[in-house]
Amino acid sequence: MIFVSLPLLIAVALLVLGQIVSTCDTPRRARRVAVTAIQVLFAVALLGLLISEFAPPDPTLRGPGALGGGSGSWRALVSCIHLLIAMLAVGLAPVASHPVRTLVGILRLMAIACAFGATEAPLLLAGLWAAGLLVLLRELRASGDGGVRLSGVLWRYHAPSLVLAVVGSLAFLVGWSSTGAICWLVAIAVREALLGAHGWLPLLFSRAPLGLAVAFVAPQSGFYCHVVMLQDVSGSAVAHAFAFLGVATAVIGAMLGCAQTEARRALAWLVISQTGLIAFGLENSSEVGLTGAALSWQVLGLATSGVVMTLAALQARRGLLGLDRPQGSFARTPRMAVSFLFLGFASVGLPFTLGFVAEDLLMQGSVDEFPGFGLALVFATALNGINVLRCFFALFSGTSEHIGERDLTRLEATVLTAVMAALIVGAALAGEIAGISLPDVVKSMGP
Amino acid sequence: MSDQILAGLVASAVALPLLGFVMFALPAWFGARFGERFVAGSVGLLFTCSSLASGLAFLALVFSGRSAIEVPLGEWFSVGSYGFHWTLIGDRLSLPFAWFAAMLVGLMAAFSRRYLHREAGFFRFYLMLVLFGTGVELVVLAGSLDLVFVGWELVGITSALLIAFFHERPKPVEHGLRAFITYRLCDVGLLSAVVWLHHAVGHTDFVSGQPWLQLAVPSEGHHAVWVGFLLLFASMGKSAQVPLGGWLPRAMEGPTPSSAIFYGAIAIHLGPYLLLRAGSILDQFPAVAWTTFAIGSLTALHGSIVGRVQTDIKSSLAYGSMTQVGLIVAEIGLGLRVVPLVHIIGHAAIRSLEILRSPSLLHDHHYLEEAVGTRTVRTPRHSEGVIPRGLRSWLYRYALERGYQDGFLREVVVGSFLRFAAVLGVIDSALTGWIGGRDAVEEERPR
Numbered sequence: 001m002i003f004v005s006l007p008l009l010i011a012v013a014l015l016v017l018g019q020i021v022s023t024c025d026t027p028r029r030a031r032r033v034a035v036t037a038i039q040v041l042f043a044v045a046l047l048g049l050l051i052s053e054f055a056p057p058d059p060t061l062r063g064p065g066a067l068g069g070g071s072g073s074w075r076a077l078v079s080c081i082h083l084l085i086a087m088l089a090v091g092l093a094p095v096a097s098h099p100v101r102t103l104v105g106i107l108r109l110m111a112i113a114c115a116f117g118a119t120e121a122p123l124l125l126a127g128l129w130a131a132g133l134l135v136l137l138r139e140l141r142a143s144g145d146g147g148v149r150l151s152g153v154l155w156r157y158h159a160p161s162l163v164l165a166v167v168g169s170l171a172f173l174v175g176w177s178s179t180g181a182i183c184w185l186v187a188i189a190v191r192e193a194l195l196g197a198h199g200w201l202p203l204l205f206s207r208a209p210l211g212l213a214v215a216f217v218a219p220q221s222g223f224y225c226h227v228v229m230l231q232d233v234s235g236s237a238v239a240h241a242f243a244f245l246g247v248a249t250a251v252i253g254a255m256l257g258c259a260q261t262e263a264r265r266a267l268a269w270l271v272i273s274q275t276g277l278i279a280f281g282l283e284n285s286s287e288v289g290l291t292g293a294a295l296s297w298q299v300l301g302l303a304t305s306g307v308v309m310t311l312a313a314l315q316a317r318r319g320l321l322g323l324d325r326p327q328g329s330f331a332r333t334p335r336m337a338v339s340f341l342f343l344g345f346a347s348v349g350l351p352f353t354l355g356f357v358a359e360d361l362l363m364q365g366s367v368d369e370f371p372g373f374g375l376a377l378v379f380a381t382a383l384n385g386i387n388v389l390r391c392f393f394a395l396f397s398g399t400s401e402h403i404g405e406r407d408l409t410r411l412e413a414t415v416l417t418a419v420m421a422a423l424i425v426g427a428a429l430a431g432e433i434a435g436i437s438l439p440d441v442v443k444s445m446g447p
Numbered sequence: 448m449s450d451q452i453l454a455g456l457v458a459s460a461v462a463l464p465l466l467g468f469v470m471f472a473l474p475a476w477f478g479a480r481f482g483e484r485f486v487a488g489s490v491g492l493l494f495t496c497s498s499l500a501s502g503l504a505f506l507a508l509v510f511s512g513r514s515a516i517e518v519p520l521g522e523w524f525s526v527g528s529y530g531f532h533w534t535l536i537g538d539r540l541s542l543p544f545a546w547f548a549a550m551l552v553g554l555m556a557a558f559s560r561r562y563l564h565r566e567a568g569f570f571r572f573y574l575m576l577v578l579f580g581t582g583v584e585l586v587v588l589a590g591s592l593d594l595v596f597v598g599w600e601l602v603g604i605t606s607a608l609l610i611a612f613f614h615e616r617p618k619p620v621e622h623g624l625r626a627f628i629t630y631r632l633c634d635v636g637l638l639s640a641v642v643w644l645h646h647a648v649g650h651t652d653f654v655s656g657q658p659w660l661q662l663a664v665p666s667e668g669h670h671a672v673w674v675g676f677l678l679l680f681a682s683m684g685k686s687a688q689v690p691l692g693g694w695l696p697r698a699m700e701g702p703t704p705s706s707a708i709f710y711g712a713i714a715i716h717l718g719p720y721l722l723l724r725a726g727s728i729l730d731q732f733p734a735v736a737w738t739t740f741a742i743g744s745l746t747a748l749h750g751s752i753v754g755r756v757q758t759d760i761k762s763s764l765a766y767g768s769m770t771q772v773g774l775i776v777a778e779i780g781l782g783l784r785v786v787p788l789v790h791i792i793g794h795a796a797i798r799s800l801e802i803l804r805s806p807s808l809l810h811d812h813h814y815l816e817e818a819v820g821t822r823t824v825r826t827p828r829h830s831e832g833v834i835p836r837g838l839r840s841w842l843y844r845y846a847l848e849r850g851y852q853d854g855f856l857r858e859v860v861v862g863s864f865l866r867f868a869a870v871l872g873v874i875d876s877a878l879t880g881w882i883g884g885r886d887a888v889e890e891e892r893p894r
Contacts, residue, residue: 399615
């Protein structure tokens with residue numbers, strides 16, 4: 001019975017871990033303790049995934065956290081992804097910009113993200129939605145004047161989305177499904193920074209500690225809500241409008257990403273573009289497209305978060321990094337450069353990684369229903385690839401000067417190795433991963 | 448020779464380079480260091496074996512009178528009705544190409560051991576060379592366009608990284624990025640064609656045709672024409688065809704062995720290879736065939752004119768390559784099939800030798816003059832007697848300006864893109880300011 005609600009178990013464990021970490025005297029020690037504990041939790045989640053895959057379905061276990069069926073495997077998989085994101089956000093968080101308090105905030109955000117997986121009730125989801133936002137705003141406000149101003153901006157964006165989520169949940173409760181779905185879709189559009197409601201994300205990435213930004217953005221809680229609540233709208237006019245918004249976000253995000261002159265903002269636009277891809281994919285009524293979107297969601301969580309956190313580690317060594325001229329040296333930090341390049345390309349479909357599988361399924365699945373949009377996605381992916389290589393060249397080439405920066409520490413290398421291995425193993429087991437990347441209820445809705 | 452042995456030979460032509468990459472990359476990530484002799488020897492051996500495997504398979508194919516060896520390696524992943532299959536084919540196009548490519552990579556590995564001796568990036572060069580070789584073998588032995596795309600991407604990435612091999616200087620990095628941008632944008636053509644073919648035909652396998660296996664032609668003409676044009680666009684980027692070839696002379700910034708194998712021998716011929724596989728579409732749709740012929744002819748003319756005024760040997764050879772590849776593309780457009788293959792192998796052999804000898808050009812020249820005992824006469828100016836005086840100066844300027852293509856791409860294409868991105872940036876900034884308030888705009892300037 002201990003595995004009945006794995007996401008909830010992990011959420012509670014992360015909250016407890018946050019309390020333990022808050023007692024650490026230095027950020028360095030806090031980081032080490034947190035990463036070790038997350039590794040243990042990851043092993044537990046992986047065990048849960050294996051049990052749910054190989055154990056026969058148990059009819060006595062019901063509910064969102066139940067294992068022993070397709071949805072149970074899906075939840076275990078999502079928990080594993082969340083734990084890897086947590087490992088990245090904590091393990092690569094620079095100690096200078098991420099004091100113990102911020103690390104605790106990251107763990108709380110990830111606990112809330114995991115808790116999403118334990119429920120499908122709209123009101124509870126709205127409550128978790130609010131809790132995540134409040135944790136982020138609290139952490140930002142505690143980090144000084146800049147954080148206070150940033151939290152004000154975020155509040156202006158997210159307060160309406162929170163209200164819409166609550167209204168949408170109430171509408172579902174009283175049976176107004178269409179109203180509820182529209183309210184939730186708009187709320188999700190804000191939370192996932194789709195075009196028009198995206199302005200907060202580049203600001204968060206450029207001003208906030210990157211670990212905190214990743215912990216808030218990468219779990220893509222809005223899309224979780226979409227998957228568990230809103231598949232009924234698939235194929236409707238609203239869904240097509242949302243799909244169009246997703247495509248526009250993907251293409252314009254990719255274009256603006258290529259035109260940025262500051263590394264953090266360029267990666268913020270990469271994230272925006274990829275959330276656009278996922279938003280588009282989730283509106284597909286084909287199982288292929290939906291699976292592609294779900295895998296893109298995982299790839300964004302692992303690969304894109306990995307790139308962002310590698311940048312955070314690099315900035316901790318070299319200061320704020322621009323893209324207007326090449327200013328790094330591959331030879332000085334080769335493992336960091338390889339991580340950046342591998343994860344960056346994996347996020348845009350590098351062959352032999354999960355990113356390639358996600359991209360392939362997304363394109364193939366969407367072309368029947370949205371032929372024009374499918375080709376736009378190909379273009380967006382191409383531009384994202386250019387954005388990644390441009391960032392790589394600007395950050396890791398162009399000079400032979402050495403300011404004494406060191407390559408990845410052992411902890412950082414361990415975390416990045418785990419994430420890169422997950423992307424490669426995920427590709428090797430793509431058939432199995434694709435099979436459990438969506439809950440059964442969603443797959444059964446395909447044509 | 449039994450079918451299983453033949454299949455094993457074809458599979459090992461791809462598997463050996465891939466094994467080599469894994470064998471080097473994985474230990475290197477964990478800090479292992481390899482000696483130059485071991486690295487060069489291993490790479491040379493692996494590609495020699497790969498070459499032998501392809502050569503033996505080709506001989507067996509010819510003497511058995513079979514048209515192709517199909518090697519199904521299983522399914523990578525499948526969702527719903529869509530599946531990604533690993534299928535290799537050995538036929539009269541792929542096996543000579545695979546044999547020749549592997550042999551050249553092996554020779555380049557042997558040559559580079561001395562050429563790059565004690566170079567800081569010695570191991571990086573070999574790692575990229577092995578990955579490139581894997582990509583090429585995948586492209587040429589792929590049994591479907593899906594698999595071609597996997598190898599195609601690997602070739603593009605390794606090409607850009609090797610152009611920027613001397614990463615401490617800004618120019619090679621800039622040129623590597625430029626080549627990658629061209630590749631990536633043209634990859635849109637290949638990926639779109641893959642998706643389109645799945646949509647129109649249901650698969651992208653090379654199925655039948657003479658003298659080798661070719662793509663299945665969609666039953667509806669407009670689908671076939673679009674797929675043909677998309678494949679042509681993809682091959683234009685990889686093969687530096689007009690007006691996308693400006694990256695080619697700049698790509699010579701990389702180490703000479705990589706320039707030889709990429710831009711003299713193999714990578715640049717992958718475009719024609721793709722067109723040869725798409726011969727079924729070219730045969731049935733004259734619009735695609737004549738466009739192919741026109742682009743090839745224009746490229747040959749352009750390369751020939753511009754190459755005459757180059758003042759350095761590598762640029763001159765780059766334009767020489769462009770001219771020959773243009774001719775090959777024109778031959779394919781004219782409906783020839785075996786002639787272009789012979790032309791590819793002949794040109795690749797001679798051009799790679801020329802590029803490899805280019806650093807010792809002056810030495811070779813002196814040696815030649817000493818051998819003949821007199822000063823060598825300059826090449827006769829055939830063209831000056833034929834071209835009218837008025838046209839001559841125009842052509843001279845055209846050649847000096849490299850056909851005005853760089854200016855056109857810089858000012859019109861890239862300039863328009865950046866202007867559009869700037870407009871989007873202004874709109875984005877205004878929207879963010881409107882929603883997020885003054886705090887959002889203070890640091891949110893259009894970039």
